Amino acid sequence: MAAKTKAKSNATKGSGSQPRQARFWLMYPPKQITSPVIWELGHKFPVVTNVRQASVTDEIGIVCLELDGKRDDVKAAITWLEKQGIKVEPVEINVIES
Amino acid sequence: MEKATGFMKALKCRECGREYPLTANHVCEFDFGPLEVVYDYDRIKIALTREVIQSRPKSMWRYRELLPIAHEPTVGREVGFTPLIKADRLARRFGIRELWIKNDTVNYPTLSFKDRVVSVALSRARELGFTTVACASTGNLANSVAANAAAAGLKAYVFIPSDLEQGKIVNSLVYGATVVAIKGHYDEVNRLCAEIAGKYQWAFVNVNMRPYYAEGSKSMGFEILEQSGWKIPKHTVVPMASGSLLTKIHKSYQEAAKLGLVSEAKYHIHGAQPTGCSPISVAQKAGLDFFKPVKPNTIAKSLAIGTPADGFYALKVMKETNGHADDVSDDLIRQGIKDLAECEGIFCETAGGVTVAVAKKLIASGRIPTNDSAVLCITGNGLKTLDAVVGHVGETREIRPSLREFEGLLEAENRSVNA
Structure with a gap:
């Protein structure tokens, strides 16, 4: 539950400079x-990337990624x-359902 | 019920099996797998028998030990127990021995199966102390949350994309819900709704309440079993949006067999999608255990989910039960709506047209043998999707107030019938 507690403490009322x-x-x-997309992302934006789950085949790559940074970033x-x-x-x- | 958690034991991750307390929580903190309610089946087996069920009022709550609430339901007490109709005329048209329609077009109070899931989510939300409920929806879910929240005296927030048709918005506004229209592309709106759900401590029915919410779908399966004379139907055809309903119908059949309410039997669960949004059907037909996301383009808006959250699990159920998936074009969906209306007098929404048309296809291809029996799950009322059929169901015959003109019209009609 640690991650959840952290997420809650980070969720503040605010604007783009607030952490998220x-x-x-x-x-x-x-x-x-085959591209190192997450490595590139970490160099281009001041966000912490944390891969939590991944499945890669020749047809599709699925990665669960945690991003930590300012909301705008x-x-x-x-x-x-x-x-x-x-x-x-x-x-x-899909949060939006019919 | 004895304990504060009723017959529920815990929430459990479907991927890694870790257990969590029975709070408003939906994602495993370790692998982000979806959480699901687990029950104490040993206690349920003692408490829930056919006789107990049959002694209760005719609503979905007659199976309440198998639904995720701790106490008596407080929201949507009259929901469910919709008719299971023997559809002889439709069976003849499709050339199969026996067809049954599970008719949720008349579900109470908002005429779709969503009342089942919403009444469970809101009853549980109340137990957990929430006074505000919310959802992000483009149709049936919004209507159901708004209506059931109003009847229960709960504050409701409904989030919608800003380009939604006026008719659908009115169906939520009328109940006094706060409807927030969000501008932007679908993916942006979806992500913002997830963020809002994470930030505000409301009962977001299909987000933090999802483990409870989704279980409500099982009631449709339990009713099918009871109304079939406590037998598992050989074939069940289920529409797929996220794929959740299909997996829960399967779960209801398994639970009923485990508790001895029905005998174990071989059965097949088939999935139906519109061709314009068919990620699960395409994957099933190709024999894959994963799907590729698609951009929806179909008149069956209530099935237009390009990245189905339960798609993987729906594929697994079809594989386990030797079921099949198929998909149909917009024209065939309209034809499916007409087939059901003309043969059985039931006007279903586009998702129902998908189910009927896919059933027809599965029968024609021999996937459902013509000497078998099948149940079709019809999930919503046609009055909700009038736009999809306007201009495709014939036209009125206009005459002046003259008997001669009327008789002329009758003669012309007879001529065309005899021609």
């Missing part, structure tokens, strides 16, 4: 499977990932 810890599933298309990191063709979903996957 978030968890996402990244889904890599085949052409990106986390958002920018997600936008960059999406530009690389990677689908970024919250760990809940």
Whole structure:
């Protein structure tokens, strides 16, 4: 439960400069499977990356990634990932239901 | 019920098996696998018999020991026990011995199966001390949360994408829910809703309450078993959005067999998707145990989930039960809606059209043998998706107030029938 406690203490009322810890599933298309995307992400943005689970085949790469940083930096990191063709979903996957 | 947790034992990670207390929590902290409720089946076996069930009012709560609440239900007490109809005319049209329709188009109070999951989530939310409930939804779920929360005196927040049709918004606003329309691409809206759910200590029915919420679907399976004379149907066809309903129907059959409510029997669970959003069906047909995310493009909006959260588990159930998945085009979905309406007088929403049309396909291909019996799960009312069928179900015949004109119309109709 430690991670949860930390996430709660980090969740403050605020703006983009406030810290945020978030968890996402990244889904890599085949052409990106061999790229060191998470390494690049860590160099481009001031966010802490923490891989918590991964499954990689020739057809799809699925990685569960924890991102820790300022909210704006986390958002920018997600936008960059999406530009690389990677689908970024919250760990809940589909929060919006019919 | 004896304990403060009723017949529930714990929440358990579906991936690693770690157990957690029965709080509003949905993700394992170690591997982020989904949490699921585990029950004390030994105690349930003593408490829940066919006789006990049959002595109770006709609602989904007659199986309450197998639903994740600690005490008596407080929200949606009248939900469920919808009709299971023998669909002889539809069976003849599709060339199969026997078809049954589990008709959740008349589920109380908002005419979709979502009332089952929402009443469980809100009853449990109350037990856990929540006074505010929330959901992110584009349709049936929003309506159900808004209506059931209103009846229970709970404050409700409903999050929707800003481009949603007016009709669907009214169906939530009317109950007094706070409806928040979020501008942006679907993925951004989805992520923001997850963030809001994580930040505010509300009962977000399909996020932190998900382990309880999802269990509500089992009631549809229990009802099918009881209404079939305590037998497991040979074939059950289930629509798939996230894939959760399919896995819970399977779980209900397994639980009932484990408790001796039904005899063990071989059965097949089949999954139905629209071709415009068919990640699970495509994976099943290709023999894969994973799916590839897709961008939905279908009239069956209630099944339009491109990254289905339970897709992996739905594939597993179909594999275990030797079931099949298939998908159908928008035209076939409309035809499915018409087939059910014309043969059985039931007007279902597009998801129902998907289920009917896929069943027809599975029968035609021999996946469901014509000498067998099948149950089709119809999950929502056609009045909710009128736009999808307008212009495709024929036209009115207009006449002036003249008997001669009316008789002329009848004659023309007879001629076309005889032609």
